[in-house]
Amino acid sequence: MKRLLLLFSIAIVSLGMGIPVHADQPSPIGQPSAFSADTQSTGDNSAQTLRAGERTLRIPSSTPLPIEGYRWPTRKLKIYMKTQDKALQIAFRNAVKAWNKTGAVHISWCQDEEQADIIAQDGSLTASAPTATVGYVSSQLGSTSTEYNPDTHAMIRARSTLDAGQLDYTSRTFRTEVAEHELGHALGLAHAPEYVHSVMIPRNIKTGITKNDRATVRILYGLPQ
Numbered sequence: 210m211k212r213l214l215l216l217f218s219i220a221i222v223s224l225g226m227g228i229p230v231h232a233d234q235p236s237p238i239g240q241p242s243a244f245s246a247d248t249q250s251t252g253d254n255s256a257q258t259l260r261a262g263e264r265t266l267r268i269p270s271s272t273p274l275p276i277e278g279y280r281w282p283t284r285k286l287k288i289y290m291k292t293q294d295k296a297l298q299i300a301f302r303n304a305v306k307a308w309n310k311t312g313a314v315h316i317s318w319c320q321d322e323e324q325a326d327i328i329a330q331d332g333s334l335t336a337s338a339p340t341a342t343v344g345y346v347s348s349q350l351g352s353t354s355t356e357y358n359p360d361t362h363a364m365i366r367a368r369s370t371l372d373a374g375q376l377d378y379t380s381r382t383f384r385t386e387v388a389e390h391e392l393g394h395a396l397g398l399a400h401a402p403e404y405v406h407s408v409m410i411p412r413n414i415k416t417g418i419t420k421n422d423r424a425t426v427r428i429l430y431g432l433p434q
Protein backbone atom coordinates (compact mmCIF):
# COMPACT_ATOMS: atom_id res chain seq x y z
CA MET A 210 0.00 0.00 0.00
CA LYS A 211 1.30 3.39 -0.88
CA ARG A 212 2.13 5.38 2.19
CA LEU A 213 1.09 8.59 0.59
CA LEU A 214 -2.26 9.64 1.88
CA LEU A 215 -3.95 12.59 0.34
CA LEU A 216 -6.29 14.70 2.33
CA PHE A 217 -8.48 17.35 0.93
CA SER A 218 -9.47 20.59 2.43
CA ILE A 219 -12.22 22.70 1.03
CA ALA A 220 -12.58 26.33 1.74
CA ILE A 221 -15.24 28.36 0.14
CA VAL A 222 -15.90 32.03 0.34
CA SER A 223 -19.51 32.73 -0.09
CA LEU A 224 -20.75 36.20 -0.71
CA GLY A 225 -24.25 36.82 -1.89
CA MET A 226 -25.12 40.01 -3.63
CA GLY A 227 -25.13 42.24 -0.60
CA ILE A 228 -26.29 39.37 1.58
CA PRO A 229 -23.12 37.52 2.54
CA VAL A 230 -23.67 34.00 3.73
CA HIS A 231 -20.99 32.13 5.54
CA ALA A 232 -20.56 28.84 3.80
CA ASP A 233 -16.88 28.55 4.12
CA GLN A 234 -15.90 25.55 6.16
CA PRO A 235 -13.05 23.15 5.55
CA SER A 236 -14.44 19.71 4.91
CA PRO A 237 -13.68 17.28 7.74
CA ILE A 238 -10.86 14.88 7.07
CA GLY A 239 -11.98 11.69 5.47
CA GLN A 240 -15.31 12.97 4.32
CA PRO A 241 -15.95 13.17 0.64
CA SER A 242 -16.46 16.60 -0.72
CA ALA A 243 -17.85 17.97 -3.89
CA PHE A 244 -14.35 18.82 -5.00
CA SER A 245 -12.31 15.79 -4.03
CA ALA A 246 -13.07 13.80 -7.15
CA ASP A 247 -12.25 16.78 -9.29
CA THR A 248 -8.96 17.29 -7.51
CA GLN A 249 -7.99 13.65 -7.75
CA SER A 250 -8.74 13.48 -11.44
CA THR A 251 -5.95 15.89 -12.22
CA GLY A 252 -3.45 14.50 -9.74
CA ASP A 253 0.06 13.86 -10.98
CA ASN A 254 1.18 10.71 -9.20
CA SER A 255 4.85 11.03 -10.01
CA ALA A 256 4.99 14.54 -8.60
CA GLN A 257 3.09 13.47 -5.51
CA THR A 258 5.42 10.56 -4.83
CA LEU A 259 8.44 12.77 -5.25
CA ARG A 260 7.11 15.36 -2.88
CA ALA A 261 5.97 12.75 -0.38
CA GLY A 262 9.61 11.72 -0.03
CA GLU A 263 10.66 15.16 1.05
CA ARG A 264 11.25 15.96 4.66
CA THR A 265 8.59 17.46 6.81
CA LEU A 266 8.17 21.17 6.40
CA ARG A 267 8.42 23.46 9.34
CA ILE A 268 5.07 25.04 10.07
CA PRO A 269 5.19 27.98 12.49
CA SER A 270 3.36 27.41 15.75
CA SER A 271 1.87 30.87 15.89
CA THR A 272 1.11 33.48 13.28
CA PRO A 273 -0.81 36.78 13.41
CA LEU A 274 -3.69 35.13 11.53
CA PRO A 275 -4.75 31.47 11.39
CA ILE A 276 -3.06 29.07 8.99
CA GLU A 277 -4.16 25.65 7.80
CA GLY A 278 -1.04 23.78 8.88
CA TYR A 279 0.44 23.12 5.48
CA ARG A 280 2.33 25.09 2.87
CA TRP A 281 4.14 24.75 -0.41
CA PRO A 282 7.63 23.22 -0.18
CA THR A 283 8.95 26.04 -2.35
CA ARG A 284 8.34 29.78 -2.52
CA LYS A 285 8.45 29.75 -6.32
CA LEU A 286 5.06 28.67 -7.57
CA LYS A 287 3.43 28.25 -10.93
CA ILE A 288 -0.15 29.12 -11.70
CA TYR A 289 -2.20 28.20 -14.74
CA MET A 290 -5.03 30.38 -16.07
CA LYS A 291 -7.90 28.07 -16.86
CA THR A 292 -10.63 30.63 -17.36
CA GLN A 293 -11.44 32.49 -20.55
CA ASP A 294 -13.45 35.09 -18.65
CA LYS A 295 -11.66 38.41 -19.10
CA ALA A 296 -12.91 39.94 -15.86
CA LEU A 297 -11.82 36.91 -13.86
CA GLN A 298 -8.46 36.83 -15.61
CA ILE A 299 -7.84 40.40 -14.50
CA ALA A 300 -8.91 39.52 -10.95
CA PHE A 301 -6.56 36.53 -10.79
CA ARG A 302 -3.67 38.47 -12.32
CA ASN A 303 -4.10 41.32 -9.86
CA ALA A 304 -4.34 38.86 -6.97
CA VAL A 305 -1.12 37.14 -8.03
CA LYS A 306 0.66 40.50 -8.18
CA ALA A 307 -0.66 41.41 -4.74
CA TRP A 308 0.55 38.17 -3.12
CA ASN A 309 3.90 38.45 -4.88
CA LYS A 310 4.23 41.93 -3.44
CA THR A 311 4.31 40.44 0.06
CA GLY A 312 7.68 38.92 -0.82
CA ALA A 313 6.64 35.62 0.74
CA VAL A 314 6.14 33.81 -2.56
CA HIS A 315 6.82 34.36 -6.21
CA ILE A 316 3.93 33.09 -8.29
CA SER A 317 4.44 33.05 -12.05
CA TRP A 318 2.06 32.19 -14.86
CA CYS A 319 2.71 29.03 -16.84
CA GLN A 320 1.22 27.68 -20.07
CA ASP A 321 1.08 24.03 -19.06
CA GLU A 322 -1.64 23.01 -16.65
CA GLU A 323 0.21 19.84 -15.69
CA GLN A 324 3.19 21.89 -14.53
CA ALA A 325 1.10 24.22 -12.42
CA ASP A 326 0.91 24.23 -8.65
CA ILE A 327 -2.19 26.39 -8.63
CA ILE A 328 -5.06 26.34 -11.09
CA ALA A 329 -7.07 29.54 -11.56
CA GLN A 330 -10.44 28.64 -13.00
CA ASP A 331 -14.07 29.63 -13.25
CA GLY A 332 -17.09 27.56 -12.44
CA SER A 333 -20.58 27.67 -11.12
CA LEU A 334 -20.33 27.27 -7.37
CA THR A 335 -23.99 27.51 -6.59
CA ALA A 336 -24.84 24.15 -8.09
CA SER A 337 -22.05 22.15 -6.50
CA ALA A 338 -22.07 23.81 -3.10
CA PRO A 339 -21.12 21.21 -0.50
CA THR A 340 -22.88 23.36 2.09
CA ALA A 341 -26.21 22.57 0.50
CA THR A 342 -26.31 19.48 2.70
CA VAL A 343 -26.35 21.59 5.83
CA GLY A 344 -29.15 23.81 4.73
CA TYR A 345 -27.49 26.77 3.10
CA VAL A 346 -28.82 28.10 -0.11
CA SER A 347 -26.25 30.58 -1.15
CA SER A 348 -24.51 32.20 -4.01
CA GLN A 349 -20.85 31.43 -3.66
CA LEU A 350 -18.37 33.68 -5.34
CA GLY A 351 -15.24 31.67 -4.94
CA SER A 352 -13.82 28.45 -3.59
CA THR A 353 -10.44 26.83 -3.23
CA SER A 354 -9.60 23.18 -2.84
CA THR A 355 -6.18 22.17 -1.67
CA GLU A 356 -4.41 18.85 -1.85
CA TYR A 357 -1.60 18.18 0.58
CA ASN A 358 0.48 15.48 2.16
CA PRO A 359 -0.41 15.21 5.85
CA ASP A 360 2.95 13.59 6.67
CA THR A 361 5.12 16.37 5.30
CA HIS A 362 2.61 19.26 5.49
CA ALA A 363 3.49 19.93 1.86
CA MET A 364 0.86 21.22 -0.50
CA ILE A 365 0.63 19.34 -3.77
CA ARG A 366 -1.92 21.28 -5.74
CA ALA A 367 -4.45 24.02 -5.21
CA ARG A 368 -7.41 24.95 -7.33
CA SER A 369 -9.10 28.31 -6.96
CA THR A 370 -12.47 28.82 -8.59
CA LEU A 371 -14.31 32.07 -9.12
CA ASP A 372 -17.95 32.12 -10.14
CA ALA A 373 -18.24 34.38 -13.19
CA GLY A 374 -22.02 34.36 -13.07
CA GLN A 375 -21.95 35.87 -9.58
CA LEU A 376 -18.94 38.12 -9.98
CA ASP A 377 -19.99 39.72 -13.25
CA TYR A 378 -22.25 42.01 -11.26
CA THR A 379 -19.58 43.21 -8.87
CA SER A 380 -16.78 45.72 -9.23
CA ARG A 381 -13.31 45.06 -10.53
CA THR A 382 -11.87 45.84 -7.11
CA PHE A 383 -14.22 43.43 -5.41
CA ARG A 384 -13.41 40.64 -7.86
CA THR A 385 -9.72 41.14 -7.17
CA GLU A 386 -10.33 40.93 -3.43
CA VAL A 387 -12.23 37.68 -3.82
CA ALA A 388 -9.39 36.32 -5.96
CA GLU A 389 -6.88 37.42 -3.29
CA HIS A 390 -8.93 35.61 -0.65
CA GLU A 391 -8.98 32.40 -2.69
CA LEU A 392 -5.27 32.53 -3.50
CA GLY A 393 -4.67 33.13 0.21
CA HIS A 394 -6.22 29.70 0.81
CA ALA A 395 -4.08 28.36 -2.03
CA LEU A 396 -0.99 29.51 -0.11
CA GLY A 397 -2.06 27.86 3.14
CA LEU A 398 -3.91 30.63 4.94
CA ALA A 399 -7.04 29.83 6.91
CA HIS A 400 -9.92 32.14 7.74
CA ALA A 401 -9.30 35.15 9.87
CA PRO A 402 -11.66 36.08 12.70
CA GLU A 403 -14.32 38.60 11.74
CA TYR A 404 -12.89 41.35 13.91
CA VAL A 405 -9.44 41.58 12.35
CA HIS A 406 -8.35 43.50 9.28
CA SER A 407 -7.71 40.78 6.75
CA VAL A 408 -8.58 39.64 3.25
CA MET A 409 -9.11 36.19 4.78
CA ILE A 410 -12.30 37.06 6.63
CA PRO A 411 -14.87 34.60 5.29
CA ARG A 412 -17.56 37.14 4.49
CA ASN A 413 -18.04 40.84 3.99
CA ILE A 414 -14.78 41.21 2.19
CA LYS A 415 -14.08 44.90 2.06
CA THR A 416 -10.33 44.89 1.85
CA GLY A 417 -7.46 43.53 -0.10
CA ILE A 418 -4.33 41.97 1.41
CA THR A 419 -3.50 43.71 4.70
CA LYS A 420 -0.41 43.99 6.88
CA ASN A 421 -1.76 41.09 8.95
CA ASP A 422 -2.05 38.92 5.86
CA ARG A 423 1.39 39.93 4.68
CA ALA A 424 2.97 39.16 8.05
CA THR A 425 1.22 35.80 8.29
CA VAL A 426 2.19 34.55 4.85
CA ARG A 427 5.79 35.71 5.37
CA ILE A 428 6.08 33.82 8.66
CA LEU A 429 4.47 30.76 7.09
CA TYR A 430 7.19 30.74 4.43
CA GLY A 431 10.01 31.34 6.89
CA LEU A 432 10.63 35.03 6.30
CA PRO A 433 10.84 37.83 8.84
CA GLN A 434 7.69 39.92 9.15
Ligand SMILES: [Zn+2]
Pocket residue numbers: 220221222233390394400411
Ligand atom coordinates in the same frame (compact mmCIF):
# COMPACT_ATOMS: atom_id res chain seq x y z
ZN1 LIG B 1 -12.45 31.39 2.37
